[in-house]
Amino acid sequence: MMEKMIFGRYVPADSxxxxxxPRSKLIIIFLFVCIIFLANNWITYVLIGIxxxxxLGLSKVPAxxxxxxxxxxxxxxxxxxxxxxxxxxxxxxxxxxxxVKIYEEGIKMGVFISLRFFFLILITSLLTLTTTxxxxxxxxxxxxxxxxxxxxxxxxxxxxxxxxxxxxPTLMQETDKIMKAQTARGVEFASGPFKERIKAVIPxxxxxxxxxxxxxxxxxxxxxxxxxxxxxxxTKYRLLSWGAVDTxxxxxxxxxxxxxxxxxx
Amino acid sequence: MKQPIVSLKxxxxxxxxxxxxxxxxxxxxxxxxEWLAIVGHNGSGKSxxxxxxxxxxxxxxxxxxVSGTKLNEETIWEIRRKIGMVFQNxxxxxxxxxxxxxxxxxxxxxxxxxxxxxxxxxDALKKVKMEAFxxxxxxxxxxxxxxxxxxxxxxxLRPAIIILDEATSMLDPRGREEVLETVRALQDEKxxxxxxxxxxxxxxxxxxRMIVMNKGEVYRQGIPAExxxxxxxxxxxxxxxxxxxxxxxxxxxxxxxxPNRYLSEEELVTEIWTSHSKx
Numbered sequence: 001m002m003e004k005m006i007f008g009r010y011v012p013a014d015s016x017x018x019x020x021x022p023r024s025k026l027i028i029i030f031l032f033v034c035i036i037f038l039a040n041n042w043i044t045y046v047l048i049g050i051x052x053x054x055x056l057g058l059s060k061v062p063a064x065x066x067x068x069x070x071x072x073x074x075x076x077x078x079x080x081x082x083x084x085x086x087x088x089x090x091x092x093x094x095x096x097x098x099x100v101k102i103y104e105e106g107i108k109m110g111v112f113i114s115l116r117f118f119f120l121i122l123i124t125s126l127l128t129l130t131t132t133x134x135x136x137x138x139x140x141x142x143x144x145x146x147x148x149x150x151x152x153x154x155x156x157x158x159x160x161x162x163x164x165x166x167x168x169p170t171l172m173q174e175t176d177k178i179m180k181a182q183t184a185r186g187v188e189f190a191s192g193p194f195k196e197r198i199k200a201v202i203p204x205x206x207x208x209x210x211x212x213x214x215x216x217x218x219x220x221x222x223x224x225x226x227x228x229x230x231x232x233x234x235t236k237y238r239l240l241s242w243g244a245v246d247t248x249x250x251x252x253x254x255x256x257x258x259x260x261x262x263x264x265x
Numbered sequence: 266m267k268q269p270i271v272s273l274k275x276x277x278x279x280x281x282x283x284x285x286x287x288x289x290x291x292x293x294x295x296x297x298x299e300w301l302a303i304v305g306h307n308g309s310g311k312s313x314x315x316x317x318x319x320x321x322x323x324x325x326x327x328x329x330x331v332s333g334t335k336l337n338e339e340t341i342w343e344i345r346r347k348i349g350m351v352f353q354n355x356x357x358x359x360x361x362x363x364x365x366x367x368x369x370x371x372x373x374x375x376x377x378x379x380x381x382x383x384x385x386x387x388d389a390l391k392k393v394k395m396e397a398f399x400x401x402x403x404x405x406x407x408x409x410x411x412x413x414x415x416x417x418x419x420x421x422l423r424p425a426i427i428i429l430d431e432a433t434s435m436l437d438p439r440g441r442e443e444v445l446e447t448v449r450a451l452q453d454e455k456x457x458x459x460x461x462x463x464x465x466x467x468x469x470x471x472x473x474r475m476i477v478m479n480k481g482e483v484y485r486q487g488i489p490a491e492x493x494x495x496x497x498x499x500x501x502x503x504x505x506x507x508x509x510x511x512x513x514x515x516x517x518x519x520x521x522x523x524p525n526r527y528l529s530e531e532e533l534v535t536e537i538w539t540s541h542s543k544x
Contacts, residue, residue: 134362166362169404215357222358225319225350226418227342227374235376237369237386 009128016245017059017130022139024246025127028253032123035253036116038260045115047263051256052119061129069125070118077117084110137161138238155231163219171212178207269294270425270458271318276327278313287313289481290327297425300452300459302469302489305478306503311462314478315430318460319350332425346375349419353431355411359403364395364414367403371422389421390414393447409440413447420451427451429461433468445471466499467507470529477502509533 012018017025039045056066084106091104127136141158148154179189182203189200271294278288288310295301305311316322317329320341329336331344352358361367368386377385390396393413403411412432419427429448433441445468452459461468469475475492477484479502485492493499493510500506509530516537517523523536 134366162362163360166359166403169402170356173404215354218352218354218357219360221321222350222352223360223370225321225345225352226360226371227345227422228370229342229374233376234373235379235382237366237373237379237382239379 010132011061011065011129013060013130015058015060015130017055017126019243019245020130020249021240021242021246022131022135023142023240024242024249025131026136026139026143028249029124029127031253031257033120035257035260036120038257038264039116040112041263041265043263044260045112047256047259048119049115051252052122055126056122059126059130061126065129066122066125069129070121073117073121077114080117081110081114084113133165134162134238137165138240142240155234159231167215170215171208174211175204175208178204268297270297270332271295271460272330274328274330276317276324276329278310278317278322278324280313286481288317288324291481291483292327293476293483293486295426295458295460297458298452299474300449300461300472302472302475303460303462303478304464304466304469304475304504305484306464308480309478309502310481311464311478312430313481315350315428315460315462318428319348320344346422347424348426348428349422349424350428350430351412351415351419351432353434355408355415355435356403358415359411362402363399364390364401364403364406365399367414368418368421371418375422385421385423386417389417392420392451393417407440408436409443412436412440412444416444416447416451424457426458426460429459429463431463432461434463434465441465441468464504466493466504470507477504 036048039048085102086100086106088106088109089101089103090106091108093101094104094107095102131139137158140161141154144152144154144157182200183189187200187203189197189204191197192200272292273294274292275290276288276292277286277290279286291310291314303311303314313322317324317336318331320336323337331347334340334344336344359367360370365386368389369382372382372385387396390399393416395410395413395417398406398410398414403414406414415432416427427448433444436444448459448461449471451457459472461472463469470489470493472489474486475489476486477492477499484502485495493506496506496510496514509532513523513533521537522540
């Protein structure tokens with residue numbers, strides 16, 4: 001169940017977006033998050049909408065996975081919509097119901113902010129849906145590489161991330177095993193009052209922590225035995241390749257930015 | 266006579282927090298191309314030996330020489346290139362997110378150019394018959410398969426020696442068989458010296474030579490047939506003798522005429538079914 005939560009994210013498919021370099025995807029996401037704030041009228045929001053659906057279409061990711069990404073935040077979006085609706089007091093009154101007055105500007109702001117939310121979530125989930133975690137790690141390492149000059153431990157961070165990713169399923173399996181072992185000893189994880197259930201987590205967490213520390217130590221020894229001594233003089237096996245698609249995608253985003261600046265009010 | 270590739274001279278070692286010596290002036294040679302099994306029960310010093318051979322710990326006294334180079338703080342990285350290690354827990358030595366990434370880990374550490382890495386990774390995985398699993402993630406592999414990947418990771422670095430530190434003890438019988446077959450095939454094929462540290466005498470029976478450790482000292486060394494002939498002594502040392510040896514013993518007690526003390530089950534079976542016609 002937990003495994004699906006993290007690994008069910010990546011949807012393998014043969015699409016242009018899947019083939020893109022993780023570096024260009026990360027750059028695009030970063031820029032997109034910035035330029036979405038340029039949109040402030042109907043034309044600009046339509047432009048951003050077209051762009052978002054253009055990328056979604058290219059990715060060939062089935063709609064149900066995108067919906068899966070939206071589901072947890074729908075309530076948050078609704079709440080902000082309602083807040084905008086009731087608390088913006090500009091423009092002409094559209095609707096009156098007792099003391100409650102809904103203004104034109106309120107509806108507009110509510111729709112805009114909800115759209116902004118939706119587009120942001122769609123684009124960011126597109127990243128995790130079309131890029132494996134290890135590709136994201138490699139992309140981040142490459143993009144942050146200049147920070148090495150200011151002694152930021154880029155290689156160590158990337159290695160830590162990739163080792164964590166590698167051990168998540170292992171620790172999941174172990175959690176499952178410990179849970180079964182403790183259930184056999186009479187611990188109840190799924191029922192009972194809330195306080196009892198919190199207490200039941202302790203006999204699960206402690207063995208898990210103990211074994212994780214042991215694993216870490218053994219892994220460190222194994223790494224050392226295989227000649228690991230930090231990032232200096234290391235070569236990379238996984239290759240990142242920047243293709244024409246990546247350049248074109250960046251250019252499309254630049255064009256979008258220019259259009260947004262031209263059409264915003 | 267073969268050249269010793271590793272030699273230990275009067276090596277002693279004591280852990281910081283213990284009063285007992287883990288190793289007491291141990292000396293022996295390991296020859297090029299042989300399969301040496303170091304056996305002993307828990308606390309006999311056999312695991313300490315593995316750590317010393319790979320420079321994970323340094324002896325307080327004595328010296329270890331690996332193909333002409335004395336092991337110390339300066340030569341340790343050079344020596345680690347010559348000695349590959351496979352550890353006990355298959356999961357805790359798998360660094361990469363996929364099989365090929367893991368095999369490449371050691372190569373990346375050595376700064377091998379990428380084109381060569383790709384070649385070596387493929388080559389090493391072929392040798393352990395795991396080439397079909399290039400992009401597999403570790404949690405989808407069996408213990409035996411993970412250990413074979415670990416062996417591939419060692420092979421890719423082209424060492425002269427491979428140390429198996431209880432490498433089969435967490436595997437099921439099939440996984441154990443897979444791993445040992447792989448190691449045997451590699452040792453036959455080229456001059457790879459195998460040191461297997463184990464408490465499993467079935468595994469040790471496959472070796473060319475055995476060293477029995479007890480209380481931090483070399484108790485006995487010799488070919489497996491010699492070692493297994495000291496049946497009672499082995500049991501007293503806390504070691505369980507292989508089933509086929511026990512079987513042979515029991516048959517002799519029943520008055521069956523078995524001239525040799527047999528090692529493998531296969532040899533025993535052959536001896537039994539031919540014994541009648543020999544008479």
